[in-house]
Amino acid sequence: MxxxxxxxxxxxxxxxxxxxxxxxxxxxxxxxxHNFHTFQPLLYQVATAGLDTDDIAYPIRGIFRRSPVAVRVxxxxxxxxxxxxxxxxxxxxxxxxxxxxxxxxxxHDFGIDGVAEHALPLKSVSDAVAIRNHLLDRFESAAIDGMQPGRLDVVICGGGPTGVEMAGGLRELYDRVLEHDYPELPVAEARITVVEMDDQVLPGFADHLRDRAAATLRHRSVDVVTGVAVGQVDAGVVELDDGRRLAADTVVWAAGxxxxxxxxxxxxxxxxxxxxxxxxxxxxxxxxxxxxxxxxxxxxxxxxxxxxxxxxxxxxxxxxxxxxxxDGRDTEPFEYTDKGSMATIGRNEAVTEFPNGWTLAGRFGWLAWLGLHLVYLMGFRNRLNVLVNWAWNYLTYDRASRLLAPSDDD
Ligand SMILES: Cc1cc2nc3c(=O)[nH]c(=O)nc-3n(C[C@H](O)[C@H](O)[C@H](O)COP(=O)(O)OP(=O)(O)OC[C@H]3O[C@@H](n4cnc5c(N)ncnc54)[C@H](O)[C@@H]3O)c2cc1C
Structure with a gap:
């Protein structure tokens, strides 16, 4: 056998x-x-309406079409x-x-009260669509029922790459797209907040890159709260360990x-x-x-x-x-080659750190980020789709994927 x-x-x-x-x-x-492979690094772009689900997911059977690998979903x-x-x-x-x-x-909610009930995780394609639906639904509610405290506000728990990228992408969606879609709403006043328990966002990156990422976020009207942990999440409010309460109808959990x-x-x-x-x-x-x-x-x-x-x-x-x-030979130890880390804060801005300590930021960092993500995406069609979508979004400031996806009972 x-x-x-x-x-x-x-x-x-x-x-x-x-x-x-x-x-x-x-x-x-x-x-x-699932019957598809998910490119998780771009999930935040689905959540913020920049890409659609099938741009970042690829059918597993398609990957192994001409190979004897048996796939079981x-x-x-x-x-x-x-x-x-x-x-x-x-x-x-x-x-x-x-x-x-x-x-x-x-x-992982680390046992923090209310996270499982009131915060939206970002780990899968369905999580990303759920966040996008939730956000768009908040805007529709505000347009019909009027503004309530925190209705359009978002708190992102966790200031690692996922939280930072989500915050940057969200601010662009608000300022460049939803502000025009909902002229009757005070979209510019909506608060987007990143909470990070470390003393700066992007733990693990070089200090000057972390400072730059935080400064860029603030410049782009994202509130950055550092050095304090999330204590509890209730419906519409995030309570921090220092007693501060942040009202927000949307809470995204990117903390662990x-x-x-x-x-x-x-x-x-x-x-x-x-x-x-x-x-x-x-x-x-x-x-x-x-x-x-x-x-x-x-x-x-x-x-x-x-x-x-x-x-x-x-x-x-x-x-x-x-x-x-x-072949009857012994196994060898795994030797990991560090290829560096990167995170984008949005249009024309990313921070990149190479293993030798060199760093790149701004437009060049952003271009490196774009190129690398395209290379690692699965499938030529997805690469082309993503490239076209990015070019479209960049040139037109539009986000074509801002559909309220129908739920099962529609
Ligand atoms: C929002 C987000 C952003 C990220 N951004 C970056 C980034 O910019 N750069 C970077 O390098 N990394 C990033 N990561 C991390 C990166 O995606 C992961 O490190 C990587 O996916 C891990 O690969 P893996 O093969 O271990 O697991 P995964 O890619 O998570 O694959 C696990 C697979 O196992 C399947 N599975 C799980 N349980 C079962 C079960 N019971 N039965 C059958 N199948 C099961 C799942 O469906 C999934 O397909 C990000 C992650 C997230 C969530």
Whole structure:
């Protein structure tokens, strides 16, 4: 019987494992709860009506159309690591010889009261559409029922790249599009606030880039509140630990993540944020047949950031290790190459930090950000669509995707 590899998750990591095994003497099954791969770095653009969902999502079967990879669209519900069987909510259980867990993360509320009930996460395509719908619905309500305190205001909890990009994109949507769509509403007075518990936004970036990002946000009329944590979220209000209360009908939660629940199905001891603890070769200690990569995994001796590159490089590495084992060779340790970090604050402004310490900001940083995101997007059609949309948005100041998407009962 051929060696059977099951990969859980068709995100940045899982796709690279499956691709890396093409041509190998193995049967590969790739399982994902969705039938598409999501390019999460551009989710905020769907939430702020700059792009549509199918610009940033790509059908998994399309990626592996001409390859023997078997795709199963189903949610993993149980894993028996002794019997080596993965069960899903649809179809027969899948037996494996090697299992790769690449199921990413889910939004984490850190136990803060009211987050789950009143804040909108930004982790998936449906989250992004839910935020866009919610925002547009607030504007329609204001147009019909009149303004109430906080009706058009937004509080974004978390000043990392997601929070900063969301705030910048939102301000552009408000000032350049919705202000003209709703001339009767005081859109310019709507407050968009980013709350970050660290002493500056973009933790992990060089200090001067963090200061520049905060200054740009403020210049673009985004309130930046730093050095204080969110204490509680109620309907229409965010309460900060220092007692301040920020009224806002829309609260976006971009403050943290924890491992996807799949990690708990393994029945092994987990690390920080419920992540799967791996050794130097990315396999689970004591279980050489079990690998974990990307956001869901952590090597406590070499923790990596939960961004796309560790997942991409980890996926390639694990495919290579599976091949080595099949050839009777030992596995090698994973060596991560840092490719830097970047975040955009909106039109003509981004901050980029290279591994050698060089930095780029402003228009050049923004062009680098645009180029890199286009390169890593899945599929030529999506790249072209995104490029055309960006050019259109840039030249016309328009946002074509500001539809209130119909819900199931429409
Ligand atoms: C809003 C946002 C913005 C970001 N911006 C950037 C950025 O600018 N740059 C950057 O480098 N990184 C960014 N990231 C982080 C980056 O997207 C992640 O680090 C990366 O996606 C991790 O890849 P992964 O393969 O580990 O998991 P993911 O890409 O999250 O893929 C996990 C897959 O597992 C599937 N899955 C989960 N549970 C199950 C189950 N039970 N059964 C079946 N399938 C399951 C999911 O459907 C998903 O397809 C951003 C993330 C978010 C949320």
């Amino acid at each position: 051929r060696h059977r590899v099951v990969i859980i998750g068709a995100g940045f990591g899982g796709i690279r494992v499956a691709r890396g095994l093409q041509g190998a003497d193995v049967d590969v099954t790739l399982v994902d709860a 189903a949610r993993v519900t149980a894993i028996d690591i002794e019997q080596r069987i993965v069960s899903t909510d649809r179809g027969e259980p899948l037996a494996y010889d090697t299992l790769v867990v690449a199921a990413g993360t889910v939004s 993540v924890r491992a996807a629940p799949v990690a708990e199905l393994l029945g092994i001891e987990l690390g920080r944020q419920g992540r799967i603890v791996v050794g130097p070769d990315l396999s689970v200690p004591g279980h050489p047949e079990l690998f974990a990569i990307g956001d869901i995994a952590i090597d406590p001796d070499h923790p990596l950031p939960q961004v796309a590159q560790p997942a991409i490089q980890g996926g390639r590495h694990v495919a290579a290790q599976i091949r080595r084992r099949l």
